[in-house]
Amino acid sequence: MNLFAEIRDLVVDCLAAMQSEGTLPGGLDFGNVSVEPPRDAGHGDMATNAAMVLARPAGLKPRDIAQALAERMAGDPRIAAVEVAGPGFLNLRLAPTVWQGVLASILAEGEAFGRSDMGRGQKVNVEYVSANPTGPLHVGHTRGAVFGDALASLLAYCGHDVTREYYINDGGAQVDVLARSVYLRYLEALGREVAFEDGTYPGDYLIPLGKQLADKVGNAWVGQPEAVWLAEAREFSTGAMMDLIRSDLAALGIRMDVFFSERSLYGTGRIEAAIDALRARGLIYRGVLEPPKGKVPEDWEPREQTLFKSTEHGDDVDRPIMKSDGGWTYFAPDIAYHYDKICRGFDALIDVFGADHGGYVKRMKAAVSALGDGRVPLDIKLTQLVKLWKDGEPFKMSKRAGTFVTLRDVVDQVGPDATRFHMLTRKNDAPLDFDFARVLEQSRENPVFYVQYAHARVMSVLRKAAEAGIAADDATLAGAELARIDDGAELAVARKLAEWPRLVEIAARTHEPHRVAFYLYELAGDFHALWNRGNDQPGLRFLQEGDIATSQAKLALARAVSVVISAGLGILGVTPAQEMR
RNA sequence: GGUCCCGUAGCUCAGCUGGAUAGAGUGUUCGCCUCCGAAGCGAAAGGCCACAGGUUCGAAUCCUGUCGGGACCGCCA
Numbered sequence: 001m002n003l004f005a006e007i008r009d010l011v012v013d014c015l016a017a018m019q020s021e022g023t024l025p026g027g028l029d030f031g032n033v034s035v036e037p038p039r040d041a042g043h044g045d046m047a048t049n050a051a052m053v054l055a056r057p058a059g060l061k062p063r064d065i066a067q068a069l070a071e072r073m074a075g076d077p078r079i080a081a082v083e084v085a086g087p088g089f090l091n092l093r094l095a096p097t098v099w100q101g102v103l104a105s106i107l108a109e110g111e112a113f114g115r116s117d118m119g120r121g122q123k124v125n126v127e128y129v130s131a132n133p134t135g136p137l138h139v140g141h142t143r144g145a146v147f148g149d150a151l152a153s154l155l156a157y158c159g160h161d162v163t164r165e166y167y168i169n170d171g172g173a174q175v176d177v178l179a180r181s182v183y184l185r186y187l188e189a190l191g192r193e194v195a196f197e198d199g200t201y202p203g204d205y206l207i208p209l210g211k212q213l214a215d216k217v218g219n220a221w222v223g224q225p226e227a228v229w230l231a232e233a234r235e236f237s238t239g240a241m242m243d244l245i246r247s248d249l250a251a252l253g254i255r256m257d258v259f260f261s262e263r264s265l266y267g268t269g270r271i272e273a274a275i276d277a278l279r280a281r282g283l284i285y286r287g288v289l290e291p292p293k294g295k296v297p298e299d300w301e302p303r304e305q306t307l308f309k310s311t312e313h314g315d316d317v318d319r320p321i322m323k324s325d326g327g328w329t330y331f332a333p334d335i336a337y338h339y340d341k342i343c344r345g346f347d348a349l350i351d352v353f354g355a356d357h358g359g360y361v362k363r364m365k366a367a368v369s370a371l372g373d374g375r376v377p378l379d380i381k382l383t384q385l386v387k388l389w390k391d392g393e394p395f396k397m398s399k400r401a402g403t404f405v406t407l408r409d410v411v412d413q414v415g416p417d418a419t420r421f422h423m424l425t426r427k428n429d430a431p432l433d434f435d436f437a438r439v440l441e442q443s444r445e446n447p448v449f450y451v452q453y454a455h456a457r458v459m460s461v462l463r464k465a466a467e468a469g470i471a472a473d474d475a476t477l478a479g480a481e482l483a484r485i486d487d488g489a490e491l492a493v494a495r496k497l498a499e500w501p502r503l504v505e506i507a508a509r510t511h512e513p514h515r516v517a518f519y520l521y522e523l524a525g526d527f528h529a530l531w532n533r534g535n536d537q538p539g540l541r542f543l544q545e546g547d548i549a550t551s552q553a554k555l556a557l558a559r560a561v562s563v564v565i566s567a568g569l570g571i572l573g574v575t576p577a578q579e580m581r
Numbered sequence: 582g583g584u585c586c587c588g589u590a591g592c593u594c595a596g597c598u599g600g601a602u603a604g605a606g607u608g609u610u611c612g613c614c615u616c617c618g619a620a621g622c623g624a625a626a627g628g629c630c631a632c633a634g635g636u637u638c639g640a641a642u643c644c645u646g647u648c649g650g651g652a653c654c655g656c657c658a
Contacts, residue, residue, distance in 0.1 A: 032598090034597095034598085034600090036597070036600085037597085038600090038601075039596090039600085039601075039602090039603075039604080040601075040602070042602095043601070047600085047601085049600060052600080052638065052639080055638075056638080062638075085601070086600085086601045087600085087601075087638065087639070088638085089600075089601065091601095132658075169658070171658095172657085172658045173657075173658065174657090174658055175658095289655060290655090291655070301655095302655095303655080303656075305655085305656075316583070316584060317583090317584095317654095317655090319655095320655070320656065322656085323656040324656060325656075327656085329656060329657095329658095330657080330658050354652095355585090355586075355651085355652055355653085356652060356653065357652095357653080358584080358585050358586070358652060358653055359584070359585075359652085359653040359654055360653090361584090361585070362584075362585085382585085382586075382652090384586080384587090384651090384652090385651090385652085425594090426593095426594075426595095427594090427595080429586055429587075430586090430587075430594080431587090431651085433593080441620095442620050443620065443621095444606075444607090444620090444621075445606065445607065447606090449620085453620080453621095457618090460618095461618090502597085503597085506597055506598090509598080510597090510598090514595090515595090515597090518594095518595060518596095518605090521595095521605085521606090522595095522605080525605085525606095528621070528622080529621095529622070529623090531618070531621090531622090532618080532619075532621060532622040532623090533622080533623095534618060535613085535614080535617085535618065535619070535621090535622075536613080536622085536623095538617080541617090541618075542618095580620085
C-alpha cells in the first residue's frame with residue numbers, strides 16, 4: 001500500500017472530474033502530476049504540483065487551477081486540510097485516521113507492507129563480485145558483493161524475478177599463473193626448493209593446495225613440462241579457489257544462483273556465435289585504430305585488427321575483439337557472456353563492477369545494445385574504493401607487505417551484519433571509509449548500531465508488555481483502538497512509516513539500495529525521539545499502566561516500526577537485533 | 582590528450598523522474614538524569630550547493646564550458 005500513490009490517484013480523479021464539468025480542458029497529460037512529501041514539514045503532509053504542470057497546457061493560471069482542485073479535494077474524507085501555497089502548490093494535510101490506517105496495514109500485511117509489484121513479469125540478472133578465481137576476496141570485493149546482493153534483494157522485493165550471478169574469469173592467462181603458482185607450492189610440499197618470480201602469486205593461501213596436489217599425484221609432475229600438468233593443475237586450482245570464494249560469500253550471507261564460467265565459452269562455438277551475431281548486424285570489420293591521443297605508448301605501431309564497431313552504439317572508439325595472434329581479446333568472451341544473458345531471456349541486465357573498470361562501461365553497453373537490438377537495458381553500477389581505517393589511522397593495503405585485508409578478516413572482526421550495513425551507508429559511486437572501531441561503536445554516529453537499537457527497543461517493550469500480561473501479538477495490535485494514536489510525535493513516526501513503500505520504489509528504480517539504509521536511519525531517529533519524549537511526558541510511553549487499550553494502540557505503533565525496520569534490514573541482508581548485548 | 586565518477590555547513594555525507602525558506606550526523610554553544618525509559622533527547626549557530634553561461638513558471642538536480650580531486654585509457658585480465 002503506497003499512500004502517496006493513493007493520494008495521487010485522488011488528485012487525478014479530481015482533475016478528471018474537473019474536465020468533465022468543464023473547469024479544465026480535455027486532452028491533458030497527467031503524467032507529470034506528482035504527489036510528494038514536502039521538504040518542509042510545516043507545509044503539510046503531502047504536496048502536489050498538479051496546478052503548475054497543467055497551467056500552460058490548459059491555458060489557465062496555476063493558482064486558479066489549484067483553487068478549483070483544492071475545493072474538490074477537500075470533499076474527500078482522507079483530506080483534513082488543503083491550501084494553495086507558493087506559486088501554485090497544493091499542500092495537503094491528511095486526517096489522523098489515514099495515519100492510523102497505515103499502522104493497521106503494516107500490522108496486517110507484515111513485511112509485505114512495502115512490497116511493490118513494479119517488477120512483475122520482469123526477469124532481471126544481477127551480476128556482481130565476479131572476482132578472478134586466483135585468491136580470497138578482499139575488502140574491495142566486499143563492497144561490490146554487499147551492494148549487488150542488496151540490490152538483488154531490493155528488486156526481488158519489488159516483484160522482479162531476480163537471478164544472482166557470478167562470472168568466473170577462468171579463461172585468461174591469470175588462471176595459468178595461478179596453476180603455475182600452485183605447482184610451485186606442490187614442489188615445495190615435496191621438499192623442493194622453489195623461487196617465486198614475478199608473475200606468480202606468492203600468497204600463503206596456496207600452500208594447502210600444493211600439499212593437496214602432492215597427496216593426489218605424488219611425484220608424477222616433478223620435472224615435467226607444463227604440457228603434462230598445466231591443464232589439470234589449473235582445473236584443480238580454480239576449483240579450490242572458487243570453493244574458497246563461495247565460502248567467503250557464504251560468510252557474508254550471499255548465495256549466488258548461477259556461477260558462469262568464462263572457460264565454458266571457449267571451444268564451444270559460443271564466442272564465435274556472439275561475434276557472428278554482431279557481424280550479422282554489420283558491426284565487425286578489419287581495421288586499424290588510431291593511437292590513443294595525448295599519451296602515446298612508446299611501442300605503439302599501427303596494426304590491422306578485427307574490430308567491433310562499438311561507436312555505432314555510443315562508444316568513443318571501436319574495440320578490438322581479436323589479437324594479432326588470432327586469439328580473442330578479453331572483450332570477446334565478455335560479449336559472448338552478455339549475449340548469453342540476453343539469450344536467456346532477461347528483460348534487464350545489471351553489472352556491478354569496481355570503479356577501476358569504469359573504462360569498460362561504454363563498450364559493454366554498446367555490445368548489449370547491439371546484441372539486444374536496444375531492447376535489453378544494461379545498467380552498470382560502479383562501486384568506489386573502500387578506505388580502511390584502524391585506530392584513527394588510514395590503513396594501507398599491500399599484497400607485498402602482507403597487510404592484505406580479506407573479506408574474511410572483516411567479517412570475523414565485525415560480523416556480517418555490521419559489515420553489510422556499513423557498506424551501504426554511502427552511495428555506490430562515493431568512496432567509503434571503513435573504520436573497524438567505528439563500525440562496532442555503540443553510538444548514534446554509527447548507523448548500524450542506531451538502527452539495530454531501535455528494533456531492539458521495540459522487542460524489549462513487547463517483552464515488557466508480555467510480562468505485564470498485555471496481549472501484544474500482531475493480530476491483537478492490528479485491532480487496537482488506533483484512534484488513541486493522536487500525538488504529533490506519534491503521528492510523525494506513522495508519517496515516516498507511510499513513506500516506506502514509496503522509498504522502496506524509488507530505490508529500486510534508481511538501483512540504489514543505500515537509500516534503504518538512510519531511510520532506516522531516519523526512521524530510527526524519529527522513533528528514538530518519540531521514545532525519549534516519554535521521559536518528560538509519561539503519556540507518550542508505550543506502556544500505560546492500568547490502560548490496556550491505550551497501551552495496545554501505542555504498542556501497535558512500536559510494532560509497526562519494527563516491522564518496517566525488519567523488512568528494510570531484510571533487504572540489506574542484515575538480521576534485526578532482538579536485544580543489544 | 583580522451584572517457585567516466587566526484588565537488589553541498591568546520592568535518593563526514595544525504596538530497597526523491599526539476600519544486601517552496603537546501604537537510605542529517607559530527608564538531609561548537611546552551612538546556613535536560615536525587616525517581617520512573619539518558620549507550621540518549623531538545624534548542625541555537627553554521628551555506629555564493631566549485632565557477633560561468635543556458636533550458637523554464639521554477640535548477641544543487643538537466644545541457645554547455647571552465648577550474649579542482651580521483652579512476653581508467655591499443656593485443657595484459
